Amino acid sequence: MKKILIILCIGLTCSLFAQQQPPKGKLFIIGGGSRPSGMVDRIIKESGIDKSGYGIILPMSSIEPDSAVYYATRQFYDKGITNVHGLNFVKGEISSPTKLDSISKAKLIYISGGDQNRFMDVIAGTPIEKSIHKAYENGSLIAGTSAGAAVMSRMMITGNELKHPEYSSTFRYIQADNIEIKPGLGMLTNVIIDQHFVKRSRYNRLLSAVIQYPEMMGIGIDEATAILVDGNSVEVVGVSQVVVMENRGLSTNKFEDKLGAHGMELNVFLPGDTFQID
Template sequence: MAKGPLLIIGGGEDKGEDSEILRRFVHLASSGGREARVGVVTTASSQGEAMFVAYARAFQRIGLNRVEALSVHHRSSAQDEAICRRLEGMSGVFFGGGDQLRITSMLGGSRFHQTLLNLNLEGLVVAGTSAGASMMSLVMIVEGDARQSPTKNTVKMATGMGLWTGAVIDQHFSQRGRIGRLLSAVAQNPDILGVGLDENTAIEVRLQEGHLQVWGQATVTIVDGRQIEETNASESEDNQPLALTGVILHVLPRGFGMDLNTRRPYSMGDTL
């Protein structure tokens, strides 16, 4: 089977009647005629139960009844064989928001983590919002001063869950003024693609096919650093302002996609 799509959401997704992004997730999780069966992982949150109830209601509102909580709030439960077997029964997994370090520190390297990666390689749809979006990449933004001039120190990184190794993801992007910390992250190694997701906005990433597509209300900011000509990222002291020249930036709303191999965005209208 092919690697399953990732649906990466910038937080604050609509959970009402419209629910475009949640509907897209359910659509993906029920492709091939199967009935969607969705697990909600609330590990990032300290109020996991309330979060699960909210998502279960939102999914039921759009016609999905097979929703289960995958409650993993300790490393011991992440090693549990039973929860991995439950994961195997899902067609889609949804990671809620909170603190991305809770996800990685509780799940990272566990049986649950390995099962998730394996199942995704075989077609499992994995969605995540806010902290659940950040954890998708291998190098993960943990925190960083927003609304600051970019410095080396602007961003604190850690190891994410590695569902998408070629990108670094930030969320609540325009709303919290996070361009500086995304630029700092990309400057450290311009090979990585910087992705800034606004609230109620998502990308559907298909790594096997090599493209992404934008869904939702606002915009996705892509920071492509491969053409960077000059940077002081390695020389400058921590709090010195960063220098970066030749960054390529795209702002993509719904209806746009991007070829991940050439890094060229396109309007979906052009390709349909």
């Protein structure tokens, strides 16, 4: 996020401080599953790649990057949009200025599904991450599906349970110190994103997150559904629901290792609905 310097003078005393300038871009965060035709149309429209510029696919979440690029680009090729290309990076490689420039100047950046931990392991703290933010600041549409949705949060759900290492698609408990959180891309700093939400009944997971971190809004996005984030405004796009949880009372209670909270707010939004994030 860019910063501008402000000089504030009161009487004969002047102070210099920095004010963050909001990004010019938008986020298109997909909960996984299929992408309905209208959803792809909306990505094309919001990014403007049907008129000028180009889009790139970042497939580093996937264990098979070439396949991820193929399926991601095909949804645009089927619409006659051929100016979308894959751009893969490997952990530890020195990224060329040309590849970094391709990210920062892209009108659409699309992050594939797979494993959000794998994606962040490649890009965290690198010029790749900075280039994605630069594109967003300058007006690009940053999109992602499934794992590509989870990485949008500063506090990223990894999908792992700390107390129950055997994998389950949903949490069985609302339990203290069980949800694993790691740093994500940070496109959203006050929101935790969860995906495949209604389809995989991930309520316990997101409840655990917003009770454990009451200052964060939890947004659970179902499959074939997305949120379009423009500043503080959010629109639901697709065919299913978005569940928003807020621990507005900043309440966290415990009984042994079980989590509790009072005064929480839960809303279920449908396609076309809008809401605000702080």
